[in-house]
Each structure stands twice: as structure tokens, then as C-alpha cells.
Amino acid sequence: MTSEHFDAVIVGAGFGGIGAAIQLKRMGIHDFVLLDREDDLGGTWYVNHYPGLAVDVPTTTYSYYFEPNPNWSRLFSTGAEIKQYADDVADKYDVRRHIRFNTTVEGARWDEEAKVWRVAIAGGDTMAARYLFTATGFLSQPKLPDIPGIGDFQGRIVHTADWDDDYDATGERVAIIGTGATAVQLIPELAAKAADLTVYQRTPIWVAPKIDLHFSERAKRLFARFPLTQRIIRAVTDNIYEAMITIGVVNYRVPLFRRLNISAMDLCKMNQFFWIRDRELRRRLTPDYDIGCKRPTFSNRYLRTFTKPHVHLQSDGIERVEADGIVNADGTRTAIDTLVLATGFDLWEANFPAIEVIGRDGRNLGKWWRETRFQAYQGVSMPYFPNYLSLASPYAFLGLNFFNTMEYQMRLMERLFNEVRRRNATTFEVTEAANDRYLERMTEMLAGSLWTIGNCASARSYYFNPSGEPSLLRPMSTREAIREASEFPLTDYQIA
Ligand code: NAP
Numbered sequence: 001m002t003s004e005h006f007d008a009v010i011v012g013a014g015f016g017g018i019g020a021a022i023q024l025k026r027m028g029i030h031d032f033v034l035l036d037r038e039d040d041l042g043g044t045w046y047v048n049h050y051p052g053l054a055v056d057v058p059t060t061t062y063s064y065y066f067e068p069n070p071n072w073s074r075l076f077s078t079g080a081e082i083k084q085y086a087d088d089v090a091d092k093y094d095v096r097r098h099i100r101f102n103t104t105v106e107g108a109r110w111d112e113e114a115k116v117w118r119v120a121i122a123g124g125d126t127m128a129a130r131y132l133f134t135a136t137g138f139l140s141q142p143k144l145p146d147i148p149g150i151g152d153f154q155g156r157i158v159h160t161a162d163w164d165d166d167y168d169a170t171g172e173r174v175a176i177i178g179t180g181a182t183a184v185q186l187i188p189e190l191a192a193k194a195a196d197l198t199v200y201q202r203t204p205i206w207v208a209p210k211i212d213l214h215f216s217e218r219a220k221r222l223f224a225r226f227p228l229t230q231r232i233i234r235a236v237t238d239n240i241y242e243a244m245i246t247i248g249v250v251n252y253r254v255p256l257f258r259r260l261n262i263s264a265m266d267l268c269k270m271n272q273f274f275w276i277r278d279r280e281l282r283r284r285l286t287p288d289y290d291i292g293c294k295r296p297t298f299s300n301r302y303l304r305t306f307t308k309p310h311v312h313l314q315s316d317g318i319e320r321v322e323a324d325g326i327v328n329a330d331g332t333r334t335a336i337d338t339l340v341l342a343t344g345f346d347l348w349e350a351n352f353p354a355i356e357v358i359g360r361d362g363r364n365l366g367k368w369w370r371e372t373r374f375q376a377y378q379g380v381s382m383p384y385f386p387n388y389l390s391l392a393s394p395y396a397f398l399g400l401n402f403f404n405t406m407e408y409q410m411r412l413m414e415r416l417f418n419e420v421r422r423r424n425a426t427t428f429e430v431t432e433a434a435n436d437r438y439l440e441r442m443t444e445m446l447a448g449s450l451w452t453i454g455n456c457a458s459a460r461s462y463y464f465n466p467s468g469e470p471s472l473l474r475p476m477s478t479r480e481a482i483r484e485a486s487e488f489p490l491t492d493y494q495i496a
Contacts, residue, residue: 008032014043016135051189053079070223107356136354178342245399253448294461434492
């Protein structure tokens with residue numbers, strides 16, 4: 001067993017952890033380590049590699065603000081290209097040598113006397129660090145459905161986050177449970193190979209048309225030579241996505257904006273009508289909650305897949321799984337070879353927080369969130385947790401694009417750490433008053449949002465915590481969040 005000391009420990013080597021590492025280097029902090037339980041970097045873009053994986057945010061927008069990538073092959077790039085981008089950025093900023101793979105962090109405890117975080121690693125090693133960052137992502141703990149008999153299934157069973165690249169569905173009878181963003185991408189790929197595919201849908205999803213573009217070699221050269229050209233496209237895609245959130249969701253109380261939200265649902269219905277002639281099938285695929293209550297999807301392939309004769313939509317539910325098939329709630333039975341679980345991730349139970357974090361006076365973060373309310377000042381800080389930034393927290397995630405979240409978080413780090421250094425201080429900790437004010441403001445802002453006054457009851461969305469509060473997404477524009485992160489009152493933190 002060893003115990004090492006660092007200026008900072010970052011948990012997670014996905015885009016969040018890599019961004020935090022780059023920011024630390026920019027601030028002159030080089031004595032840090034990134035710990036990741038996987039054997040490669042990239043987080044969700046390393047773990048997920050199911051067929052059809054692609055980003056559902058335009059890649060012009062889906063990149064660090066300081067590191068545009070001229071090499072994207074298309075507007076909605078594949079998962080493999082995004083993983084490559086993670087590798088390229090980590091290499092360019094010399095982050096890789098700070099990463100320790102196959103290292104699972106079990107927990108971290110603040111040592112008030114030594115003013116350090118004591119980090120416990122699986123296997124018994126420990127580390128001490130002045131600063132702790134958790135960049136553990138929002139969707140990193142796969143959720144396995146608790147369906148009667150599922151343990152008795154004798155065929156192949158696979159969660160989408162644990163995909164076997166050697167698996168070939170050709171000629172097989174396949175069932176897939178789930179119709180979220182992952183399933184929308186995977187179902188057309190499975191249908192192209194399987195002899196028979198049954199899709200188990202509990203809650204339908206809104207599917208908008210996907211307006212994708214191929215970037216020619218000439219366009220890539222233009223982006224590389226004149227980065228401004230790519231920045232202009234980014235400004236357009238940023239603003240479209242931003243408008244979707246601020247108009248359609250955050251300011252839903254404004255009657256005109258509500259109308260626009262309805263128009264977005266009309267567009268999805270037209271998309272359905274375009275691909276599917278069967279009225280009853282369209283009805284079964286149509287959600288009864290407002291668009292934006294859960295993450296909508298973009299696809300030109302998903303809906304039409306259900307018109308193929310060997311693809312069946314099963315929306316009555318599952319009674320139980322047996323050794324070689326599924327007994328459906330309508331009494332029928334589906335014999336299968338492979339069961340694919342596109343059942344998503346356990347965000348609220350397993351991710352908030354992803355490791356046990358014990359702060360000052362023994363405050364346990366997970367317990368405190370559950371005993372009070374899920375809360376985090378600026379989406380990163382909690383009182384009683386000195387020298388800690390939790391990058392995957394309540395109110396951390398901005399709208400639809402993770403890189404916007406990363407941008408405000410990096411700017412917040414810069415402002416906060418510059419002040420700590422200016423004062424030659426040892427610790428920072430958000431004050432209880434600032435945290436309370438922030439939570440109150442989030443609650444007030446959410447009151448006029450789609451998530452509070454829209455029709456979200458049947459959405460079963462991970463945007464809502466187990467108490468039904470929409471405390472995941474920050475109800476503000478990227479511009480506002482970046483301004484706040486760059487200008488927040490330094491008195492909101494006790495810096496000593
Ligand atoms: P998800 O959105 O949480 O969807 C999980 C699906 O599984 C839902 O349809 C859910 O039904 C169903 N399900 C879960 N447990 C079930 C059970 N016991 N019985 C029946 N059905 C069950 O998960 P996801 O599709 O993996 O997507 C998660 C998020 O990842 C997305 O929202 C998106 O943010 C992100 N994502 C992004 C991309 C990208 O391109 N950037 C691609 C894929 C995913 P209910 O809705 O009824 O619970």
C-alpha cells in the first residue's frame with residue numbers, strides 16, 4: 001500500500017477531467033493526477049461503442065471552445081471520431097502522462113487538520129491532495145432493469161455500455177429494451193442484420209429529423225487554414241441549440257415560446273408521418289409528454305425501421321423473461337437469441353456522487369443531498385466541502401451540449417484559483433449563504449420552465465430527481481452561465 005501526495009486529484013479522464021487538467025496546467029499547477037477506472041481515456045466516448053453511436057449535437061458545437069477540430073467528417077460525427085478528438089486533445093495538452101488507468105476511486109475524505117483530501121483507491125492505496133475534482137460524468141453507471149426472470153435468460157444479454165464488438169446479429173432473433181437516445185441509434189443497425197427484432201418500448205421518444213452534412217476534404221482544409229470559418233458555423237449551431245433550450249424549455253411560461261415548443265412537436269409528428277403510413281403505429285410511437293421533458297432525439301432512420309416486416313414494436317410491457325424468450329404483458333411470447341439492454345444509466349442513485357465524498361465535520365455529500373435537497377453553487381461547489389469542485393453536480397449541466405458546461409467550469413476554476421493564489425490562501429469553500437441564495441434562485445428560475453409547468457408527468461426523465469424536482473439541468477443560457485462563472489462575487493467563497 002502506498003500513499004502519494006499531489007496538488008490535485010481529478011477523478012475521471014473523460015472530457016470533463018481532461019478539461020480540468022488543461023485548466024490546471026494553464027494556471028501553473030502541474031502536480032496533479034487523473035484517475036480513471038477504465039484502461040483508456042475518453043469517458044463515455046471510450047466506454048460506449050455500440051453500432052450507430054454518433055453525437056446528437058453538431059460537432060462544430062461539440063468541442064472545447066479553445067480547441068476547434070477541423071477534422072470532423074460530418075456535422076454529426078461518429079463516436080470513434082469523438083474518441084479520436086479526446087485522444088488528440090489529451091496529447092496536444094500533454095495530459096496523458098498524468099493519467100492512471102485501471103484505478104478505481106472508492107472515496108475521498110477531507111482532513112481538516114492537514115487541509116488535504118485523503119483519496120482511497122480500490123486495493124488499499126491512498127493519495128493526499130490539496131484539491132479534489134470529480135469529473136465522473138452524468139451517465140456513467142449503467143442501469144440494469146429489474147425484470148422478473150432476467151437472471152434465468154440463457155442467451156446473450158448485453159447492455160449498450162458494455163458492447164461486444166465481435167457480436168454479429170446476422171440471422172438472430174433479437175430483443176431490445178428501451179427507446180432512449182441510445183436505442184434510437186442502435187435499433188436501425190440491429191434491424192439491418194437481425195432476422196427478427198422486437199423493440200420493447202415503455203415510453204415513446206420525440207424524434208426530430210436529423211439534418212446532417214458531410215464535410216469534404218476541401219471544407220476540412222478551409223477549417224484548418226481559416227479557423228474563423230469553423231467558428232462562424234459553430235456560432236450558428238451554438239445559437240440553434242441554445243435557442244432550443246432557452247426558448248423551448250427555460251422560458252416556457254412565455255405564451256409565444258410555448259407555441260414554439262408545440263411547433264417542435266408538430267415537426268416531429270410530420271417526421272413520423274413522412275416515414276410511417278400506419279396510423280396506429282404512429283400513435284404508439286407518439287409521446288404524450290411535452291418535447292424537452294426528456295432529451296429529444298434526431299434520426300432519419302429510427303422511425304422507418306418500424307415499417308420493416310421483421311421489426312416489431314412491443315409497447316404493452318414485459319411480464320417476465322424466461323430461459324429463451326420474453327413473456328409479454330399481452331400474453332404473447334417472443335423467442336429470442338439475444339437481449340439488448342438499452343436501459344440507460346442510473347444517474348440519481350449511483351452518480352450523485354459517483355464516489356463517497358466526506359467533507360468538513362464528517363458531512364457525507366450523498367447523504368446531505370438526500371436529506372436536504374440536491375444542490376450545488378454554480379453547479380460545482382457545496383458548503384462543508386473545501387477545495388473541492390464537483391463537475392458533475394446538480395445544476396451543472398447546461399442544456400444539450402457538455403462542452404458548454406465545460407467552458408463555464410473552466411472559467412470558474414480560473415477566477416477562483418487566481419484569487420486563492422492572489423491571497424496566498426490554503427483553502428476555498430462556498431459560504432452557506434451563497435449556496436442558499438443560489439438554490440433559491442435556481443428554484444425561482446425553474447418555476448417558469450417547461451420542467452415545472454409543462455406536461456412532463458409521463459416522461460420518466462432523468463432530468464428529474466427521485467423527489468420529482470428538475471435539479472439536473474441549469475435553467476439558463478450558456479452565455480449567462482459563462483458570465484456568472486467569470487464574474488461571480490468572490491465573497492461567495494470563504495478563501496483562507
Ligand atoms: P435513457 O434515455 O435513460 O433511456 C433508457 C430507455 O430504457 C428508456 O426508453 C427507458 O424507458 C428504458 N428502460 C429503462 N429501464 C426499463 C425497464 N425496467 N423496463 C422497460 N424499459 C426500461 O438512456 P439512453 O438511451 O442510454 O440515453 C441516455 C442519454 O445518453 C441520452 O439522454 C443522451 O443524453 C445521451 N446519449 C447521447 C448520445 C449522443 O449522441 N450524444 C447518444 C446516446 C445517448 P422509460 O423512458 O420508460 O424509463
